[in-house]
Amino acid sequence: MKIVHPRRIVGSNAERTRLHNRQVVLGHVRERQPIGRAEIARISGLSTQAVSNIIAELEEDGFIVEAGRQSAGRGLPVLQYRLNGDGAAALGIEVRPDAMFGALVNLAGETLFTTREALPKNDPKTVADVARRIRTVALHGRNAEKQDILGAGVVMPGPFGKVGISGAGQTALHGWEETDPVALFEDALDMAVVVENDATAAAVAERVRGVASGLRTFCFIYFGAGLGLGVVNDGEVQRGAFGNAGEIGHVIVMPGGRQCACGNKGCLETYASRISVRSKLACAGVEIDSATDIEKLYEAGNPHLMEWIGEAAGPLSQAIGMIENLFDPETVILGGAMPDEVLDHLIGALHLPGGSVAAREGRVSPRVQRGACGRLTAALGGAALVIHDTITPRIAAKT
Structure with missing residues (x-):
């Protein structure tokens, strides 16, 4: 049926x-x-x-x-x-615990500019100063008036607000408890700002210019500071009551398993994330600082990285089966700050459960696929959110 x-x-x-x-x-x-x-x-x-x-x-x-x-x-x-793709543009900024990324995207979803800035600290003042610098560099040399910039989408790792998994280890931004991020960034950037979690923004980026183009219902597993889930249902992003929908990294896939910084044991993030691969390699005496380091290790066939892929595939397969049965997506997309080659290998190693609503004949899209927007997916998604809000009408309430 x-x-x-x-x-x-x-x-x-x-x-x-x-x-x-x-x-x-x-x-x-x-x-x-x-x-x-x-x-x-x-x-x-x-x-x-x-x-x-x-x-x-x-x-x-x-x-x-x-x-x-x-x-x-x-x-x-x-x-x-x-x-008219050149008729307007939007600024996207991603804040990670150790770096910030900027992207300028036009109305057609074409990337005009990208940059990366290291973050010595991730407190509000430092982040605001770096955001101001990204804005200046991004708009430098543009022969456009200020009104041609639709606004900025600022992307940050969740969760938002004081909840049970706030301040969880390496994924946390510190000193933001009493800060209104929208007000902070609007003052720093001197333009209208929307603040979103990184996985949701990444999902929007894939819909605007990636493999989800033409899809209306899909899920995006985002490898960022931690592990997040972006959900798009019938063309609309799903945010939850407090903007924290999609904290897939803290779903328990191994009861009684590895200790997570959030206090739980067996969270997906401890098995399939950049945090988990860093921990795996550190135990073998290999230190990594970026996705480029992971890429070099993969190209060299590092046995510890290959072992991590094999270990991560099982818990991730279990989580994807759960996502499929919860949201009935057209496809599940993997992307973010992880090398394409590693994601492709990880997808190939998955053992997706047969007991899933996604296991059906006549599929148009694969059950799982890699995203096309690369490591800047979330920053591009921040800009895409502004463009999306400019173009996509909201469902009006009945009067």
Whole structure:
């Protein structure tokens, strides 16, 4: 049995806001370009006049451009429109415990600039100073006015707020307990800011410009400071009641197993994460500081790294089976601050459970695959979140 839920973005001429209807039109242009005004009106429920007015605004703002005319049978050829990738850009910043990454992405999802800055400390003041420097370098030389920058998406490791796994070991940012990160970054960057956890941002990046392009429901396991899960359901990211959905690293996969910094024993993060591979290699007298170090060890066939891959595959397979049964995704994507070759090897070593809703015939996407956005996935995702919020309308409440 196959259940299909067709999705139709509907606008309104009266009860919904002008911004919502603008997002409706812009979203349809992006998804169906090139497209004409009459077709947008038909599929959105807006009047042709309302669509024409919004199209004129979007053209004036530089968000869309004419894309020629298309014959539609009788009458004059219909004027078509497409997204203007160079019409605006967004800044993405990822904060890790030991480094910060920046990316500038245009409206079409194309990367214009990337950078990495080491973090001597990860307290709020130091992070704000480095974010300010990233903004300056990213925008230097751009012949654009400030309003062409839609805003910034700042990505940080969770959890947010004081919860039972706060301050868990190497993944924690210190000194942030009383800090409002949105206010801090808006002051430092002098622009509108959205703050998101790293795994959610990485999932959005893959949907905007990676292997999840065209998918509406998928999960992303993010190898960052720890291990996180980004969930996209029917095109909308799932954040949870307090923004902490997806702390997959602290799900227990081995009861009574390895001690985790959060206080639990047997957490997935202690078996399949950068923390666990660092610990494994340190026991063998091998120190690593970055994904590049892991990549070099893999290329050299380091036996301790190969042993870690074999050990990580089992717990990760168990977690993926759980994710599949919980969220029924089209696919599960692995990515983040782990070399592509290591992720490919890890995926090849998985033993996915047969007792899963994902174990079905006629699959279009593989059950598990590697992401395409690389190690800057979360920073790119921060920018992608801003673009996503600009283009994607929210479901309005009934009035």
